[in-house]
Amino acid sequence: MNERPMTSPHSPTLTPADIARVALKRLAELGLPPTPENYTKFYNAIAAIKSPTDKSDAELKSAYQVLFRVSDVLDGMSDTSETLLEDLVRGGEVMSQSLDALRSRSDPTAVKEVLSTLIESTDSVCQTVSNSHRDLQELKSAVDKIQSDLAINRKTLEQDPLTGALNRQGLEHMLAREVKRARRGQLALSVAIIDLDDFKQVNDRFGHLVGDKVLVHFASVTKAVLRESDVLVRYGGEEFLLLLPETDLNGARFLIDRLRQVNVKTPFFHQSQHVDIRFSAGVAELKIDENGHAMLIRADEAMYRAKHEGRDRVIFAD
Numbered sequence: 001m002n003e004r005p006m007t008s009p010h011s012p013t014l015t016p017a018d019i020a021r022v023a024l025k026r027l028a029e030l031g032l033p034p035t036p037e038n039y040t041k042f043y044n045a046i047a048a049i050k051s052p053t054d055k056s057d058a059e060l061k062s063a064y065q066v067l068f069r070v071s072d073v074l075d076g077m078s079d080t081s082e083t084l085l086e087d088l089v090r091g092g093e094v095m096s097q098s099l100d101a102l103r104s105r106s107d108p109t110a111v112k113e114v115l116s117t118l119i120e121s122t123d124s125v126c127q128t129v130s131n132s133h134r135d136l137q138e139l140k141s142a143v144d145k146i147q148s149d150l151a152i153n154r155k156t157l158e159q160d161p162l163t164g165a166l167n168r169q170g171l172e173h174m175l176a177r178e179v180k181r182a183r184r185g186q187l188a189l190s191v192a193i194i195d196l197d198d199f200k201q202v203n204d205r206f207g208h209l210v211g212d213k214v215l216v217h218f219a220s221v222t223k224a225v226l227r228e229s230d231v232l233v234r235y236g237g238e239e240f241l242l243l244l245p246e247t248d249l250n251g252a253r254f255l256i257d258r259l260r261q262v263n264v265k266t267p268f269f270h271q272s273q274h275v276d277i278r279f280s281a282g283v284a285e286l287k288i289d290e291n292g293h294a295m296l297i298r299a300d301e302a303m304y305r306a307k308h309e310g311r312d313r314v315i316f317a318d
């Protein structure tokens with residue numbers, strides 16, 4: 001249940017849910033009642049601490065590079081369309097003057113001259129449009145490339161490198177999307193927060209590298225139990241969050257029971273020694289009048305209750 005940074009030496013960005021969570025944890029640690037006054041005081045104090053993002057310099061650099069390229073491409077598009085517009089206006093003026101001249105001339109040689117100017121001007125406009133079309137095609141491929149780079153960048157920024165689960169940044173995005181979807185379709189949405197029990201002992205006994213392998217193993221067992229539409233998030237060091245669309249508390253209970261069974265049936269071994277993995281979980285279902293973060297706080301509180309009541313169990317929030 002510790003707050004070890006997950007992916008880098010930087011401390012993680014604090015979302016409102018993080019702040020609320022830390023505030024509740026601190027209150028519990030200090031034995032203070034979670035009254036609105038105490039909670040607000042702690043929330044504000046923690047919110048005042050600014051923390052950098054948990055992304056590496058290389059990842060941020062790559063994200064910035066994509067942004068600079070977007071800006072270059074947009075400049076290019078703006079230049080191309082400006083040139084196109086100027087050329088079209090110029091061509092239009094020449095054509096209109098030629099037509100005026102045509103109307104006032106009856107001499108066949110003069111008419112021929114004007115017509116030839118008109119044809120030249122039309123050719124030049126066609127050339128400009130064709131050049132601009134080519135430029136815009138090139139810019140479109142640049143935009144397509146940027147789009148795919150952005151998708152890769154987004155994935156990197158939202159994924160936990162150890163387990164391949166989403167990280168908290170990814171959770172923010174998915175939570176907003178799923179809450180909106182649940183509201184729109186009047187569908188159930190549940191969340192389960194799972195914290196591995198006595199994980200410190202695993203590290204102490206087998207070392208951190210084995211601890212990491214246990215986390216990877218647990219994440220892959222969990223992924224195997226989840227539905228395609230469920231979302232697995234690495235919520236903290238040895239803490240995972242399951243976002244379960246179209247799932248009520250009963251569905252979530254079924255899922256956690258199944259996860260427990262599959263976890264027992266798929267033991268992790270290190271040098272033929274069985275590493276026992278158990279977990280405590282807190283589950284909450286989205287209420288009509290609450291936002292996604294409030295649901296997470298209730299699930300988190302339920303998980304803490306599961307820990308305090310002896311671990312290796314699941315508690316469902318009211």
Ligand SMILES: Nc1nc2c(ncn2[C@@H]2O[C@H](COP(=O)(O)OP(=O)(O)OP(=O)(O)O)[C@@H](O)[C@H]2O)c(=O)[nH]1
Pocket residue numbers: 001002003004006195196197198199200201203207208209210211212215236237238307311
């Ligand atoms: N190997 C490894 N260990 C981690 C990672 N993140 C957190 N931990 C460890 O997880 C342990 C968490 O310890 P505690 O917060 O005391 O929790 P716990 O031992 O699981 O006890 P309870 O949660 O109360 O059941 C610490 O030893 C952390 O170092 C990680 O990415 N890899």
